[in-house]
Amino acid sequence: MAPAHVLQLAVLAGALALLALGASMAFTSANVLKRLVGVAIAHVGALTGALGLGAPATLALGGAGALLATLALGAAIAVRLQEGYGAVEGPEIDAADQYDEPPDEPL
Amino acid sequence: MIAAHILLMICLGAPLAQAFAAAAAPRPPGLRDTLQIALSLTHFIAACLLFGATRGGAEARLVLARPLPHVELAFALEPLGVLMALVASGLGMLHAFHSAAYLRAVAEPAPARMQAFMALASFAASALAFSANLFTFFVAIQALTLATFPLVAHAGDDEARRAARVYLATLLTASIGLLLPAIVWTYAITERLEFSALGVFTPPVDAVTLNALLVLFVLGVAAVGLPPVHRWLPSSALAPFPAVASIQGVAVANAGGIGVLKITTYVFGPRLAEAQIAAQGLMALAGAAMCAAALIALSKQDIRERLAYSMMAQSAAVAMAALIALPTGTFAAALQVVAQACAATTLAMAAATAHAATGRDRAADFAGLGRLMPWTFAAFALAAASLIGMPPFSGAWARLWLITAAADAGYLWAGGLVALAAVLSFAHWGPLASNALVGPAPPPEALKRPDGASILLVAPVIVAAAATAALLFLADPIATFLSAIWRAPA
């Protein structure tokens, strides 16, 4: 296998690993800011992989733009959550909303 | 002479108008009841005229929508449907008189709602009777289920709601889980859904598919009450008496019988003979259900529950007859549907009259009531005799034709099961009827009113019983009328 090809595979593997790490962090973390960091890691992984595969520049640029917009919006939401709930931890926010929302019947 | 398609529109529109009138004009009660009776009378007259027109060879077709390629929501005249519509409208008219009186007698808190849904059930039953194809048939069955489910839940308490859920779940599961796939499968194979005396499966379909489809179709028409899709019938026993008469007498149970008849006659037609494995299996199931239901009915003290299980046994007889691939089987089934409708409606109305007059609804409490209410219980006894299959009442002729058809087809075991079921039916109706008539009279205080039940509560029962008795003389005209099925062009 040509070295360039091996390098590309390694980059792709690393990118997918970052993507998986970021996604799990985004979905499982309790802290809002950690979740946003997870999204950022996932995007970085995706963009790295895309660049490594020689994807069109528009894809990379668009992805980067989407990431920036997501992070900006996420930060704004985090600030508003802190103001509204006095917390940025998911369980505390969910508990505060619980009175308004009847739990679904267990499966 | 009114055109056949106008009469068809009236037959479909009158019960709808009845439902609308009940909802739009719930008060004063006099106006509401007058409209109900007038519209049911209109329905019956139109059905009679339509019967005459069909006998004279008239044809009519009404198309309301085209929801799929080559599929219409359409209604048409054919002998089985016209016969059912005539019976249902006639009984419906009597039921309209009776229920108006009953609802006043028991001071029902929501009479307009009950009358509206009973009228909708009548409309759905008419729609099923006149359905021209399987799609319309399916729509009508769904409409019938949805129109009658509120009747079961009418009392509004937890028990009624629970029963209504079982009722709805059973009927809808069968229609969506079994009947709809059968219809779509048939459409996928044949690209046709139109009812025809030659059946839908031309060119021929392999035997395995035919057998599978027969099982899906027959069990999919859960209104016929075959196990395992029979749970709706006992659940319907929690409904008020007028609703029970509508569900078990006038509309649903008959719709089931006619539904299975239409399937075997107009969908399978001559091809029914090629689905004999499934047919025999279903006949065995029907026979077992007939006997089991008749036995279970014996243990039920609530008169509505006893009637429900009795109707299950009667409907199973219809299914068995319909599955015999002979014209005599079809005739036996049709006669059974007519006989059972008249007898069940009579019984239900008589029980309702007794309940309105005395507050009693348990079989043990009926002893001797015939001495206080002789006309009502004479009608009760006559209807019971028909359901048992005692000659000379119409139920006996239906059973006789069924046994004859079974013997002709080589199914002697089926004939034996029918006879056994008749004996078991005698066990759960015979002593009850005789105790009511000859048992020691209860004290006069048993009656809520000194003069007993009002004439409007008793007269419809008597007329319905007379109709049950008169069927004895109508077997031949019915046979002649139905013979048009096998003379009809493709």
Next chain:
Amino acid sequence: MAALLEIARNNAALIAVLAPFVGAALAALAPAGRWACLAAMAAATIAAVAACDLAARALTMAAAPPVAESGLALRLDGVGVFIGALVATLGALIAWASPAFVTRAPQTPYAVALFLLALTGWIASAYAGDLVTLHLAFALASVATVAAAALGAERDRAALSAALRLLIAAGVAGAVLTIGVALIARAGGGASFVSLAHAQLSAPGAGGVGYGLAFGALAMMAGVAPLNLWTAAFYGRGAALAVAAFGALGVAALLGALTRLAAYAVVAPALGEGVSRALLALGLASVAIGSVQAVGARDLRRLAAYAAAAQAGCVLIAVAMGSPAGFAAALVQIFALAIAALALTIAAPPHGALEALDGLGRRAPFASLALTAGALSLMGAPLTLGFLGRWRLIEAGVGGGWWWAAGAVIFASLSAVFYGGRLIERIYFRRASVAHERVHEPWRVFLAPALVVAFAGVLMGADPSMLLRAADNASRFLTGAAP
């Protein structure tokens, strides 16, 4: 004038995308909420007219014109034209209903503007000429929807939590889609739909992974189970306008994109069977999980989310068949799903618990009619679009020997009868509880679009010839070439 009209018709897709974009700018500049709503109504209506005119010419005429390139980044294929018209029309209806959601708060014009931006993104995704444009369109729509959802925090702080859920899901899905697109482009020699249609895959393995990631991302965003853990909270807590927009428009656009992509994947010799199996498995799982979740739901909007998952599963099953009949059935099902979702989310009372529906038939008869029609369509009652979608699915499944598919659709229908029937039972057969009996919802004329949608769902079920013809033609011109 005729020349101008001709130019406009030749660029209908571009107009459909640009009109809401311009409308968003106007709405943001509007001094008050009502002016913003007027701008939204005008812009969305122009988009809807353009998209429907395009669909009528492309899909329902006797001799359907061949699909064409339209501008640099737009491409018209059967599914895109169908979905574009659907999304634009429903967007217009939501725009006409928007005054019902409007308050006098200063951020209302921004909420309307963000809704129009999201609409721009959803419509653009339907006409995207390549996967990059598709990706960007979804990113625009998602970010705008998140922002619109977050603005609902002025009324209810729970909207922030809903917006965060969507943001996280959209962010992760966007990342997954990025790398999926890159892999597909690498394997197929380009990211444009043209190259996907004609190229042989040089690296089937990479292509398979790419398609898998892309489908996964789109499915997660569309709320397909079991990837739908975020949807219930978003639907249940989000601002009404954002939820209605996403539930109807977003889901339709995402499922449409998934259908478009699948049309290329299932015909690729090296990939077709694997893609088909994967979509079938995901579809079956979504039907089962979504149906069970919907049966247990105790909030109307959450029920809508779970029901959408079950219906989306049916769409995936239809797409997995890979046949023209399957794709046509998928489009009809998407249409029915979007209509039902819109009827339910627009007409839902402010308090989402199912108990709030008790006795609603007396307190709010028109809203009840809309909810009932939506529930009947979900249940697949005859003569509704839901029934039509299921019939076509079962027919396609039985015709192709896909018995699993037919069984899954029947299971979805039976479950829908339970949860849809429960809604109708509460609305008409129960008395309002003490907490809700004094809440009478005055008829708001801007609820009319919900009624229009709901009744359209019923009427089109009675005579769906135009819809069926459009869906059949759309499936014939899936990849831009006649079969």
